[in-house]
Amino acid sequence: MYIHGKWLAHFPFLKERVDIVEKKKKGMTLAKKQLAAGWLFLTPATILIFIMSFYPIIQAFITSFKTGKGINIKFADPLTYNYSRMLQDVIFKTSMKNTFLYLIVEVPIMLIFAILLAQLLNNKDLKFKGLFRTCIFLPCATSLVSYSLIFKSMFATQGLINSILLKIGIISENINFLGTASTARAIIIIALIWRWTGYNMVFYLAGLQNIEYSVYEAAKIDGANGWKTFWYITVPLLKPTIVMTAIMSINGTLQLFDESVNLTSGGPANQTITMSHYIYNQAFGQGVGNFGYTSAMSFIVFIMVAILAFINLKVGDTRD
Amino acid sequence: MTKKKNRSMIQRRLIPTYIFLIICSFISVFPLYWMIAAATNSSLNVARGSIAFGNQLMVNFANLKNAVQGTLWSSMGNSFLYSIVQTVVTLFVCSIAGYGFELYHDKGKDRLFGILLLAMMVPAVATMVPLYGLVSKAKLLNTVWAFILPGISTPFMIMMFRQNSRNFPPDIMEAARIDGLSEWKIFFKMYVPVQKSIYAAAAVITFMNAWNAYMWPKVVMSDNRAQTMPMFIANISSGYTVDYGMTMLGVLFCSLPTMIVFFILQKQFAEGITGSVK
CATH class of the missing domain: 1.10.3720.10 (MetI-like)
Incomplete structure (x- = not known):
């Protein structure tokens, strides 16, 4: 800020430019905050669906090629x-x-x-x-x-x-x-x-x-x-x-x-x-x-x- | 004079409709009336086909209290606890998701939403075994968490909140941001209050589903002390000889909360089931 002030004293026409940049910076952090909040809102629901629906169905697909009970479960021969x-x-x-x-x-x-x-x-x-x-x-x-x-x-x-x-x-x-x-x-x-x-x-x-x-x-x-x-x-x-x-x-x-x-x-x-x-x-x-x-x-x-x-x-x- | 005549003619033409609707209404209501009547009769009278009220209510009640190791009240309490926790958590998780997907939407989030919708393709019976493994590994069997976890986040609920977030104007959010409100405050102070009716509809439907859940609780709630009301009534009627009077009283107990919710909040219930279809 101090440097800006010093330079701006010499080049008054730059002030406008600097203001725009500053504004943009501020605006970007706000936008970033918004973006982060947006994703945060989705996170719990998304994680739950992945753990409670997608992971188990993939697991079920893999298990469907296995046979045996309890800890003795292993891939079947033939797989199908x-x-x-x-x-x-x-x-x-x-x-x-x-x-x-x-x-x-x-x-x-x-x-x-x-x-x-x-x-x-x-x-x-x-x-x-x-x-x-x-x-x-x-x-x-x-x-x-x-x-x-x-x-x-x-x-x-x-x-x-x-x-x-x-x-x-x-x-x-x-x-x-x-x-x-x-x-x-x-x-x-x-x-x-x-x-x-x-x-x-x-x-x-x-x-x-x-x-x-x-x-x-x-x-x-x-x-x-x-x-x-x-x-x-x-x-x-x-x-x-x-x-x-x-x-x-x-x-x-x-x-x-x-x-x-x-x-x-x-x-x-x-x-x-x-x-x-x-x-x-x-x-x-x-x-x-x-x-x-x-x-x-x-x-x-x-x-x-x-x-x-x-x-x-x-x-x-x-x-x- | 002619108008009046006209009106009575319309009503006369509607007589077959009335008869049909009365028959349908009777068929719809009768089994429920019979359940209540049977709850007041001895098993023998129920079997004889009595449809009038009897005087065995207290006897049936005493039997019911002793059934399944006397778990009537604990089952009732469990069902209330699980359903209420399920409703609160589901409403929170799905409403922020629906809100986020609609009001912060961009390409990435829209794509993610499309992926989450795929969860609609996954039937409960297919995830039952792996989820049982997951829950038992996490040592959550017979706890409220085992009950609620698979049902918290559903595409249906997220979609319902997303669809209904469309009427929430983004300009108001902009204005609130300029006034310095944080994103969470905008959600809680501005969005939630105006969406009360959607929350009510979602709450009714989630509560009903949680109360009525049967297959998943049967898998993870093996302990009698953790069982729910539907499991309790299924247990009392699975023996070789069934006490019909007592069973119907149990069924009545199991149906009362949902019936009460239904009668008080019928409009929200109807809105809930048609929820995301607008």
């Missing part, structure tokens, strides 16, 4: 041993079949119900809208374990549904719903539809609010009936929401666990088990703990979910 074992594993194949069955039957039914309910509730002339919405949305407030147990109790051999069916006279003796593979699967699907329809409906209601009511009025004037407006106005305009909820539901179904564990315990004889449930059993079930094999199976689930998420991101991109 676990993956070829999967192809021979009847229960894994069943779990995959079950997961896809739940997915193919449950997701479309649920989404059609959800969109239909949203459309009905979006009617301006409808009364008690809030009440209906709350009722249909209510199942979302129960935990997955809770509703699994409720359905398990309701459909028990000595349970509510059996006693009602007996009283009405549809059946003559109690049915072991959860002890028969086909009915047990059907009950998982019914339970899933019950729990998640309201959840998806909320997305559609939010989406419908973005559609101007005048569009419907115009359609009405043009003579379109309820179904026509539904198919030609609501569905196309809700397409992004439909794609998103479909992907979310498929993703959730691929990772189904709580229902399989608590509603049917995977039974009878592993006939209703899901992939996540089987992987859990192989990893943490009694006396198993085969981490190499479970990692290989979980990597298959990862690939399926990753493909879905990738589609989701692509669709999300075009939406903006």
Whole structure:
């Protein structure tokens, strides 16, 4: 500063220049501070995602080529041993079949119900809208374990549904719903539809609010009936929401666990088990703990979910 | 006169809609009503298909208190503790991240955000085994940290806060900086207060998810004293003979907090689940 002053006395025209440089210096430190703060805000979340998602998935990929238990775990020979074992594993194949069955039957039914309910509730002339919405949305407030147990109790051999069916006279003796593979699967699907329809409906209601009511009025004037407006106005305009909820539901179904564990315990004889449930059993079930094999199976689930998420991101991109 | 007639005609045309919605509402609510009714009945009456309220509530309650080595209250306490800690930490970590990504964004940060989004592709079941190893090596099994760590930072929450930071004007931040406020003060004194509704929605959704978590706690909370409420009710109903009355009372206990949150904060709940979709 002193030197500046001394020089500036001789060359007054330099003062302006010096001021600019000083300002820039100050500005740069401020900008640097801002930059540092910006990165600091991101750091905890970033570190956690790297440690809790990226590192484990890489670890799982490496472990999927190993075999053996506990500290005796070492690379398998041949390396793809676990993956070829999967192809021979009847229960894994069943779990995959079950997961896809739940997915193919449950997701479309649920989404059609959800969109239909949203459309009905979006009617301006409808009364008690809030009440209906709350009722249909209510199942979302129960935990997955809770509703699994409720359905398990309701459909028990000595349970509510059996006693009602007996009283009405549809059946003559109690049915072991959860002890028969086909009915047990059907009950998982019914339970899933019950729990998640309201959840998806909320997305559609939010989406419908973005559609101007005048569009419907115009359609009405043009003579379109309820179904026509539904198919030609609501569905196309809700397409992004439909794609998103479909992907979310498929993703959730691929990772189904709580229902399989608590509603049917995977039974009878592993006939209703899901992939996540089987992987859990192989990893943490009694006396198993085969981490190499479970990692290989979980990597298959990862690939399926990753493909879905990738589609989701692509669709999300075009939406903006 | 014609208007009135018109209106009643509209309502008459809506009758099928009303019937359909009433049926759907009934199906949605009935299992929950039945859960409450069953909680007041003896197991035998539940099995007989009774849907009326009974007088066995206190008996069921006494049985429930003794179930799983008398861990009802500790499970309840654990669930509250874990869920509240999870909510507070998640809200802090994800909101500063979303804020940072949106309001300080540059090429590098945008690229990083793209990378973090990839975490959406990673299913919980695939990271379960390696994370179990990590947590047990760090000697965190059966602690609140084991419960919360994998769920703190999620792309969904970061995205939700990022999307909702868009309406926060950068000019105000500039003005605050000129007034000498530090970056953290701008965040806490200016950003947080105006984003209250987003925080409420995020809090509701995080709390619900934490309360309902099942697979991960089942992996890391093997000690009965560390177990959560969903684990407790899963335990009481996994035996060969199930006491339905007692189980449904347990289910009711497990559902009450989320039900209360749902009824009080339904709007925030709906906003929370549709959160980052705007």
